[in-house]
Amino acid sequence: MFQRSPDRTTITKIAVIKPVYNKANCIEQTCDKILEFSQKNHGYNFIIVNDGSTGNTRKII
Helix, strand or coil: CCCECCCCCCECCEEEEEEECCCHHHHHHHHHHHHHHHHHCCCEEEEEEECCCCCCHHHHC
């Protein structure tokens, strides 16, 4: 949830953590959507955890 402080001067940060393992077929679209959303709403951290994928996942990230 995106929230502003009661005085509307600060923004609550949100972390999106995306674990991936051999998901090259969907990671690009997922990253694009999260980055698109985070550009509109400042205060996001996007963390991708790659657990040793053997495909193209690392190249896409």
